[in-house]
Structure formats: C-alpha cells, structure tokens
Amino acid sequence: MAKNQELQDLVYQVRRDILRMVHKVNSGHPGGSLGCTEFFVALYNEVMDLKEGFDMDGIGEDLFFLSNGHISPVFYSVLARKGYFPVEELNTFRLINSRLQGHPTTHEGLPGVRIASGSLGQGMSVAIGAALAKKLNGDNHLVFSLHGDGELQEGQNWEAIMYAAGNRVDNLIATVDRNGQQIDGPTEKVLPLGDVAEKFKVFGWDVMEIANGNDLDQVVAGLKEAKSRTGKGKPVCIVMTTEMGNGVDFMMHTHAWHGKAPSDEQLAVALAQNPETLGDY
Amino acid sequence: MTKYTDQGKQDTRSGYGAGMTELGRTNPNVVALCADLVGSLKIETFIEENPERFFQVGIAEANMMGLAAGLTIGGKIPFASSFANFATGRVYDQIRQSIAYSDKNVKICASHAGLTLGEDGATHQILEDIGLMKMLPGMTVINPCDFNQTKAATIAIADHHGPVYLRFGRPKVPNFTPVDQKFEIGKALMLNEGTDVTIIATGHLVWEALLAAESLENQGISAEVINIHTIKPLDEKAILDSVKKTGCVVTAEEHNYLGGLGESISGVLAMHHPAPQEFVATKDTFGESGTPEQLMEKYGLNNKAIEEAVLRVLKRK
Numbered sequence: 390m391a392k393n394q395e396l397q398d399l400v401y402q403v404r405r406d407i408l409r410m411v412h413k414v415n416s417g418h419p420g421g422s423l424g425c426t427e428f429f430v431a432l433y434n435e436v437m438d439l440k441e442g443f444d445m446d447g448i449g450e451d452l453f454f455l456s457n458g459h460i461s462p463v464f465y466s467v468l469a470r471k472g473y474f475p476v477e478e479l480n481t482f483r484l485i486n487s488r489l490q491g492h493p494t495t496h497e498g499l500p501g502v503r504i505a506s507g508s509l510g511q512g513m514s515v516a517i518g519a520a521l522a523k524k525l526n527g528d529n530h531l532v533f534s535l536h537g538d539g540e541l542q543e544g545q546n547w548e549a550i551m552y553a554a555g556n557r558v559d560n561l562i563a564t565v566d567r568n569g570q571q572i573d574g575p576t577e578k579v580l581p582l583g584d585v586a587e588k589f590k591v592f593g594w595d596v597m598e599i600a601n602g603n604d605l606d607q608v609v610a611g612l613k614e615a616k617s618r619t620g621k622g623k624p625v626c627i628v629m630t631t632e633m634g635n636g637v638d639f640m641m642h643t644h645a646w647h648g649k650a651p652s653d654e655q656l657a658v659a660l661a662q663n664p665e666t667l668g669d670y
Numbered sequence: 671m672t673k674y675t676d677q678g679k680q681d682t683r684s685g686y687g688a689g690m691t692e693l694g695r696t697n698p699n700v701v702a703l704c705a706d707l708v709g710s711l712k713i714e715t716f717i718e719e720n721p722e723r724f725f726q727v728g729i730a731e732a733n734m735m736g737l738a739a740g741l742t743i744g745g746k747i748p749f750a751s752s753f754a755n756f757a758t759g760r761v762y763d764q765i766r767q768s769i770a771y772s773d774k775n776v777k778i779c780a781s782h783a784g785l786t787l788g789e790d791g792a793t794h795q796i797l798e799d800i801g802l803m804k805m806l807p808g809m810t811v812i813n814p815c816d817f818n819q820t821k822a823a824t825i826a827i828a829d830h831h832g833p834v835y836l837r838f839g840r841p842k843v844p845n846f847t848p849v850d851q852k853f854e855i856g857k858a859l860m861l862n863e864g865t866d867v868t869i870i871a872t873g874h875l876v877w878e879a880l881l882a883a884e885s886l887e888n889q890g891i892s893a894e895v896i897n898i899h900t901i902k903p904l905d906e907k908a909i910l911d912s913v914k915k916t917g918c919v920v921t922a923e924e925h926n927y928l929g930g931l932g933e934s935i936s937g938v939l940a941m942h943h944p945a946p947q948e949f950v951a952t953k954d955t956f957g958e959s960g961t962p963e964q965l966m967e968k969y970g971l972n973n974k975a976i977e978e979a980v981l982r983v984l985k986r987k
Binding site for chain 1: 723727728730733735737740741742743746764766767768771772774
C-alpha cells in the first residue's frame with residue numbers, strides 16, 4: 390500500500406540520517422536510535438495529531454516526550470523530516486553553536502523539543518505533568534513518551550508510574566523500548582528488570598505489547614490500539630521489543646553500538662544496506 | 671534610627687500559605703503540588719478552594735519536580751512545595767535538567783529552611799540550599815524575612831516568568847514589614863541608614879540585624895541595615911552604594927558561609943570595591959536538635975553575633 394511505502398522510505402532515510410550524523414562527529418548513540426526508527430516514523434507521521442508549526446504549550450495537539458535523550462539522532466531526524474526545522478541543520482549535530490545538542494534541550498530553542506533529557510529517568514514525570522495540564526485545559530489530546538528499558542532502573546520512574554495509575558492519568562501512552570541492552574551489557578545481567586509488562590500491570594496501568602517494534606505495520610497498529618485504550622481511567626503502557634542497531638547487520642545483536650560511531654568503511658557498509666529514498670541532507 | 675514594630679509573631683510559611691490563598695483566588699493558572707506536607711506548608715485553604723488545581727504527589731519529590739515541569743507545558747504556573755532539604759538537595763538533578771536547563775516556569779517553595787525548624791535535627795535542616803540553587807543558571811533565589819514579605823513574595827513570583835526558589839521557615843518570628851509593601855524581585859530594601867558599617871541580612875536574620883543596629887546605636891555606632899530578600903539576581907548597586915559609604919560590611923544569613931548570601935556579596939565587593947567583611951553564617955557544619963533559639967545562639971546566628979561581627983569588622987577598616 391502506498392502509505393506504507395512512504396513510511397518505509399522514511400525509515401530508510403532516517404536510518405541514513407542517524408548513521409551520517411554520528412559518523413560526522415564520531416560520537417552519539419546509533420544503536421538505540423536505529424532500534425526506535427520505526428516507532429518515531431510511525432508516531433510522527435501516522436499516529437499523533439499535530440498542529441502546523443511549533444509552540445511550547447502545544448494546546449490542541451498531541452505531545453511527545455523523549456525520556457532516553459541519548460537517542461537524539463532519531464528524534465532530530467524525524468523532527469527535521471517532519472518539517473520542524475531544516476533538514477540541512479542535521480549537519481550541525483553535536484557541533485559548537487548548534488541547536489542539535491548531544492542530548493535534546495529546549496535551551497537552544499529547537500522546535501519540536503519541549504524538555505531537556507539525557508540524565509535518565511525524568512521524562513515520565515514530565516509527560517504526566519503535561520497530561521495533567523491537558524486535563525486542566527480541557528484539551529482532549531494525548532501525551533506520548535518513550536523510555537529506555539535500562540532507564541527503568543532509575544527510581545523516579547516508579548514514583549511516576551505509581552502516581553499516574555493512582556491519579557487516573559488516562560491521556561498518557563508511555564512506551565518502553567525493550568531492547569534488553571544497556572551500556573554495560575544486557576539489562577538482565579546489569580540489573581534485571583524482569584517482566585516489565587507485569588510490573589506496570591501491578592502498578593495499575595493498562596499494558597499492551599508490540600512484539601516486534603521494528604515491524605512498521607506492527608508499530609502503527611500497536612500505537613493506534615494504544616490510542617483506543619486511552620480515556621478509560623488508566624494510563625497506557627506499551628512494552629515494545631526492538632533490536633538495537635536494527636537495519637545495519639553488524640550493529641544488531643550487541644550492545645557495542647550503544648554510544649559508538651561507525652568508521653568510514655563501516656558507514657559505507659551501513660549505508661549500502663539502507664537506500665537513499667528521500668535525499669540525504 | 672528607624673523604628674520597626676513587631677506586629678506579632680508569625681511564621682513565614684504561613685505567609686506562603688496566605689500568598690497561595692490569594693493566588694488561588696486571583697490567578698487561574700496557578701497550581702500547587704506538595705509531597706505529603708500540606709499542613710506544614712500551610713496551603714490548606716488553597717486546596718479547599720481549588721481542589722482541581724492541587725496535586726498531592728505523596729512522598730516522591732523527584733516525581734513532583736518533573737510533574738511541575740510538565741504542567742508548565744500548557745501554561746500552568748506550578749508552585750511545588752516541600753521542606754527545603756527535600757525540595758533542593760534531594761532533587762537537584764531533577765531541578766537542574768527538567769526545570770532550570772529546560773527553562774520551565776516552576777516555583778520551588780521550601781519551608782523549614784536553615785536551623786530554625788529545631789528539634790528534628792540535621793536531617794531536616796538544610797544550610798546549603800541557597801548555594802545549590804543560586805548556582806543554577808537562570809534560577810531566581812528569594813529568602814524573605816517575615817510573614818508579610820513572604821506573602822508578598824509568593825504573589826510576586828507568579829508574575830515572574832522563569833524558575834524561582836523561594837525559601838522560608840518554620841518558627842514564629844516578628845512580623846515587621848509593612849502589610850502593603852510591594853515586593854520587587856531583585857530590589858534590596860534599605861531599613862536603616864547609617865554611616866559606620868553596612869549590615870546586609872536575609873531571611874530570619876533581618877530582624878536580628880535591626881536589633882543589633884539598635885544596640886550598636888546605643889554604643890555610638892551608626893549601622894546601615896539592608897534587607898536582601900533576593901539573593902539572585904543580587905542588587906549590586908544597593909550593596910556598593912552602601913559599602914562605598916560605610917567602608918565595611920557584615921552579612922547575616924541562616925545558611926553556611928560557603929555558598930550563601932555573604933559569599934555572593936564578597937564576589938561583588940572583590941570585583942568592584944574591596945572592603946572588610948565579616949560573615950554571620952554557619953561555619954561549614956551540619957545542624958543538630960535543639961530549640962530554634964538555642965540553635966541560633968550556639969551557631970552564632972542572632973543579634974548578639976551580628977553585633978560582635980560589627981565590632982570585629984570595624985577594627986579592620
């Protein structure tokens with residue numbers, strides 16, 4: 390179907406953007422970014438109800454908060470490709486005087502970003518606060534958030550998870566990127582998270598799963614299903630299984646590419662696996 | 671010298687509560703958050719009159735700071751309140767990233783600052799909060815001196831766009847500033863003009879500074895007393911104008927001398943007009959249990975300590 394092809398083309402292009410951004414400055418986080426490419430592409434282009442342009446308050450539109458800010462490359466690429474700022478600006482990622490800081494921030498006035506993130510575990514609280522403001526404003530739009538699985542080791546998340554359920558914050562869809570990896574290795578070795586879905590459930594959330602977060606159709610269907618479950622008294626959690634480094638064969642099945650950029654040769658190999666569909670910046 | 675009358679002892683935290691009551695009635699965007707300390711923060715009336723605009727977060731201060739940051743997105747003006755220790759040190763990174771660095775319009779309102787909460791001891795006293803908060807870029811830091819000024823400051827910060835740390839306390843202290851005095855952020859208040867020494871005080875120490883000035887006057891020493899309620903941004907002109915006249919300064923605060931008001935004033939003087947300075951502040955120590963009066967005596971934070979500091983600084987002129 391035509392729409393699906395458009396999204397798939399965008400996925401390829403966003404992967405190329407991620408790889409080229411981190412390669413240019415020899416730093417940044419390609420692994421988690423690649424793993425969440427389908428999620429970002431689907432969310433911004435098929436799921437969220439967005440206004441033209443950008444204002445901080447975002448009244449009358451859906452909002453998104455990225456809690457695991459280190460996957461900024463995918464966030465920036467999708468925002469630029471959506472028209473929040475010029476695609477050419479991706480060239481400035483992590484450079485001095487850039488709005489595209491290593492981790493996302495509002496401080497430089499980059500359209501599309503509503504909170505700084507990077508120090509982990511803070512985004513869910515912020516998303517809940519924004520959801521509460523929407524309720525106070527009589528704004529029926531939704532708040533989406535994304536969290537790394539390793540990030541759930543930060544205790545503030547569990548304060549927030551308890552709060553959202555206890556206060557029926559049912560205009561919130563929090564997605565956990567369950568890639569099973571963190572800097573020092575597999576999450577289940579570093580500090581076991583166990584059954585993430587069950588944990589959210591016993592805290593009182595409505596939990597669903599996306600079994601393959603790198604399958605575009607599954608992601609679109611899952612996010613739409615999550616939307617249909619809002620407004621029923623419970624916050625909604627999606628536990629989304631992804632493969633870190635997805636779309637680049639040598640970056641998959643390892644945590645080695647969490648925060649490492651490819652060499653010139655590796656970049657060439659990686660780009661060859663992802664055709665230029667919409668034009669490189 | 672100018673006479674100030676104690677209109678009756680009241681706690682500054684009740685000034686915060688009274689300010690919140692008024693904001694609840696006048697500003698529909700103001701919302702309040704609290705971490706299981708509603709009674710201590712005196713915001714019962716706000717909650718009673720505006721239940722939909724109050725968020726009880728439980729004993730979870732980190733989440734409270736994040737919720738407050740999020741509530742600004744959509745135009746709310748959150749007043750997040752707890753004890754000063756739990757509203758600053760415990761949640762420093764949440765304030766740093768989600769509020770200060772993110773330029774969020776959050777008011778962090780902290781009671782039980784300093785030693786004067788008394789018997790609970792050092793776990794609940796904080797003498798480092800001014801330093802922690804003033805180091806954050808863009809953060810406004812305010813420490814009002816009595817009930818009236820705390821109420822006025824609470825109301826004033828709602829109209830100031832940007833993060834604010836408002837610090838106040840638990841004990842009942844003299845209420846002596848005019849009930850209708852307008853609160854101007856960053857504007858020092860001249861309480862008594864003098865020529866021999868400048869005493870610059872903040873918070874609970876302002877009344878003590880006035881008592882010290884009165885006693886000094888009886889000894890033939892003319893002390894100028896300035897109330898610095900806003901520690902950041904600092905009213906540098908008021909400080910320099912006074913010290914240029916008197917040639918020396920005593921700073922007084924319920925806080926560690928490291929990181930406090932006195933240190934900020936030292937910086938201003940070092941840059942523009944070096945002059946002898948004595949610090950009435952705690953000396954890099956934790957507090958302990960005791961009555962507020964006992965603690966202020968033991969840690970050298972009362973009118974007597976200010977008077978002694980003046981006599982010391984005069985010898986260094």
